[in-house]
Amino acid sequence: MLGTAAGKATGPDSARHATHNKTGLISRRIWLPKLLYDSLPYFYLASGLAAFFATLYIADWFWILPHYLLFSLVCIHLGVIVYRRRHRSLKQQPEAAD
Numbered sequence: 001m002l003g004t005a006a007g008k009a010t011g012p013d014s015a016r017h018a019t020h021n022k023t024g025l026i027s028r029r030i031w032l033p034k035l036l037y038d039s040l041p042y043f044y045l046a047s048g049l050a051a052f053f054a055t056l057y058i059a060d061w062f063w064i065l066p067h068y069l070l071f072s073l074v075c076i077h078l079g080v081i082v083y084r085r086r087h088r089s090l091k092q093q094p095e096a097a098d
Contacts, residue, residue, distance in 0.1 A: 041083040048075030 032040075051072035058065050 041079045041086070044075045044079030044082065048072045048077075048079060051075065 049072070051068050055065055055068045055072070058068070
């Protein structure tokens with residue numbers, strides 16, 4: 001909150017400190033090596049396809065089958081989205097004139 005119970009406004013330093021503490025690990029930027037960064041969409045696609053094909057070998061309708069299918073669909077969807085966004089940003093960048 002940017003105010004106190006008495007109605008006085010807080011300073012920008014204390015407001016910045018309060019929002020900085022709330023932005024935790026989820027919104028923090030993480031540095032990844034280039035090889036890992038480039039292979040991330042393929043990892044998502046491979047894990048999604050592996051989970052999908054693993055459902056073929058489940059003999060009975062256990063409770064795990066819907067979870068495998070959901071996980072596989074989410075991984076495939078995430079892999080396609082990451083792949084398309086990276087290649088869209090590469091296509092939009094103007095090429096340097098030689």
